[in-house]
Amino acid sequence: LQQVLFRNSEEPPVIFHWFPLIGSTVTYGMDPPRFFRENRAKHGDIFTFILLGKKTTVYLGPAGNEFILNGKLKDVSAEDIYTVLTTPVFGKDVVYDCPNSKLMEQKKFMKVALTTSAFQSYVPIIADEVSNYFKKCPDFKGKSGVSNIPKNMAEITIFTASHSLQGSEIRNKFDESLADLYHDLDMGFSAINFTLHWAPLPWNNRRDHAQRTISKVYMDTIKERRAAGKSDQQDIMWHLMNSTYKNGVKVPDHEIAHMMIALLMAGQHSSSSTSSWIMLRLAARPDIMEALYREQVEALGADLPPLTLEDLAKLPLNQAIIKETLRLNAPIHSILRAVKSPMPVPGTKYVIPTSHVLLSAAGVSASDPAFFPQPDEWEPTRWNKDSPLAPRLATTTGEEEEKIDYGYGLVSKGANSPYLPFGAGRHRCIGEQFANVQLQTITAMVVRMFNLRNVDGSDKVIGTDYASLFSRPLEPANIHWEKRDW
Numbered sequence: 362l363q364q365v366l367f368r369n370s371e372e373p374p375v376i377f378h379w380f381p382l383i384g385s386t387v388t389y390g391m392d393p394p395r396f397f398r399e400n401r402a403k404h405g406d407i408f409t410f411i412l413l414g415k416k417t418t419v420y421l422g423p424a425g426n427e428f429i430l431n432g433k434l435k436d437v438s439a440e441d442i443y444t445v446l447t448t449p450v451f452g453k454d455v456v457y458d459c460p461n462s463k464l465m466e467q468k469k470f471m472k473v474a475l476t477t478s479a480f481q482s483y484v485p486i487i488a489d490e491v492s493n494y495f496k497k498c499p500d501f502k503g504k505s506g507v508s509n510i511p512k513n514m515a516e517i518t519i520f521t522a523s524h525s526l527q528g529s530e531i532r533n534k535f536d537e538s539l540a541d542l543y544h545d546l547d548m549g550f551s552a553i554n555f556t557l558h559w560a561p562l563p564w565n566n567r568r569d570h571a572q573r574t575i576s577k578v579y580m581d582t583i584k585e586r587r588a589a590g591k592s593d594q595q596d597i598m599w600h601l602m603n604s605t606y607k608n609g610v611k612v613p614d615h616e617i618a619h620m621m622i623a624l625l626m627a628g629q630h631s632s633s634s635t636s637s638w639i640m641l642r643l644a645a646r647p648d649i650m651e652a653l654y655r656e657q658v659e660a661l662g663a664d665l666p667p668l669t670l671e672d673l674a675k676l677p678l679n680q681a682i683i684k685e686t687l688r689l690n691a692p693i694h695s696i697l698r699a700v701k702s703p704m705p706v707p708g709t710k711y712v713i714p715t716s717h718v719l720l721s722a723a724g725v726s727a728s729d730p731a732f733f734p735q736p737d738e739w740e741p742t743r744w745n746k747d748s749p750l751a752p753r754l755a756t757t758t759g760e761e762e763e764k765i766d767y768g769y770g771l772v773s774k775g776a777n778s779p780y781l782p783f784g785a786g787r788h789r790c791i792g793e794q795f796a797n798v799q800l801q802t803i804t805a806m807v808v809r810m811f812n813l814r815n816v817d818g819s820d821k822v823i824g825t826d827y828a829s830l831f832s833r834p835l836e837p838a839n840i841h842w843e844k845r846d847w
């Protein structure tokens with residue numbers, strides 16, 4: 362009654378809840394996409410719910426994606442939300458522990474290192490890592506067997522990303538101490554740390570120790586490279602060692618170290634969750650797995666030569682696997698922003714006050730039948746424009762897209778799209794191309810090496826675990842593998 366009588370008519374409707382602090386935290390946390398869909402059916406695209414005592418306003422659909430992700434710097438802030446969680450993990454003076462203008466420069470340094478020629482050198486590195494992993498991993502002994510695939514994909518992701526982006530010195534240290542240290546560091550990313558990040562709890566102590574030790578590993582490597590005056594490959598660390606901020610200051614070593622941590626952490630969860638979903642989807646659809654194999658044989662020849670970046674461009678179905686998996690299983694289900702000044706919502710009577718947090722959930726429009734026919738079907742061939750299931754996206758009209766420079770390179774101006782697995786606006790992902798190269802290479806290599814199927818031979822796909830900040834398959838997520846001839 363209180364919520365009805367004292368509701369400010371300028372504020373969106375508030376989801377009913379019994380307890381003021383808990384609000385809808387539990388129903389949201391159990392299954393965010395279902396929570397969004399059910400409340401959209403009742404309240405429309407804009408509504409407010411209580412998340413850990415905070416009024417959180419969701420704005421769904423392309424217009425909502427645009428409103429939040431392309432919000433002006435004076436209106437919305439990512440750092441106000443994320444810094445408590447990320448600064449103890451990444452370290453000081455990078456990403457959200459600095460003014461936004463500095464983050465834009467840091468993103469630019471990292472993005473310009475991700476060039477075509479860098480990707481050309483990464484594909485063979487990634488392909489070799491994948492092949493060696495399966496040859497050595499005890500989970501894949503024999504001709505066929507069953508494995509909990511997310512565990513394998515987490516390892517493959519960290520080996521391939523560290524080797525290609527950070528160089529062989531760092532990659533080799535993952536066989537020694539770095540894997541355990543990164544695991545401890547990762548504990549800092551649990552959702553509970555939004556409130557308990559400061560507490561002297563055992564996992565926070567391990568997080569802080571890991572952060573200091575990993576930073577030192579990177580700083581020692583930087584010093585060794587400086588002393589040698591060269592690097593044995595084109596990687597981001599080498600590029601950052603030669604980068605200078607606009608004010609003339611060279612990027613300090615501790616910032617390079619912290620950016621290396623941020624890059625690996627940002628990419629690890631999203632790419633490893635996505636590659637796990639890809640394998641689970643393929644296990645449920647052996648027909649697509651076979652079509653992928655045939656695609657490689659036809660495009661590259663029956664002897665399947667070592668993969669190159671140019672080869673990946675000849676494999677449209679292999680590319681569509683990534684797109685379609687990110688449509689239904691995007692690892693980031695909610696993007697949050699603090700509201701810095703009251704924000705009128707165009708075309709409505711609402712004004713979002715500074716006491717609210719804004720939440721964007723682009724995954725909801727990516728499974729909306731208005732844009733994707735039969736949205737719940739995982740059907741990679743829909744990305745072929747002649748498919749009856751082809752997406753109805755504004756961007757498929759063939760018009761030239763307008764671009765805007767946020768400081769780290771040109772980005773599509775319109776966040777007004779139903780399909781944004783890599784976000785939009787000033788905080789848009791800089792790792793999209795790398796993730797595509799990495800995921801396409803991993804998929805193509807697995808297709809060469811294995812036939813996959815569900816253990817019970819069905820076409821079912823396991824549910825999603827929303828307990829951590831990045832959603833991923835519930836474990837154990839076992840699949841049956843059988844080696845092709847190798």
Ligand code: HEM
Nearest residue numbers: 627628631632635693696782783784788789790791792796
């Ligand atoms: C930002 C998704 C892989 C580095 C983002 C955002 C999304 C996203 C949705 C926007 C976050 C926000 O607006 O708050 C993904 C997905 C990936 C992926 C789905 C893989 C499938 C990577 C990789 C890297 C990376 C491999 C590094 C090489 C970053 C960075 C940001 C970012 C630095 C910018 C954060 C900011 O400006 O606030 N990513 N990402 N991502 N991502 Fe990714």
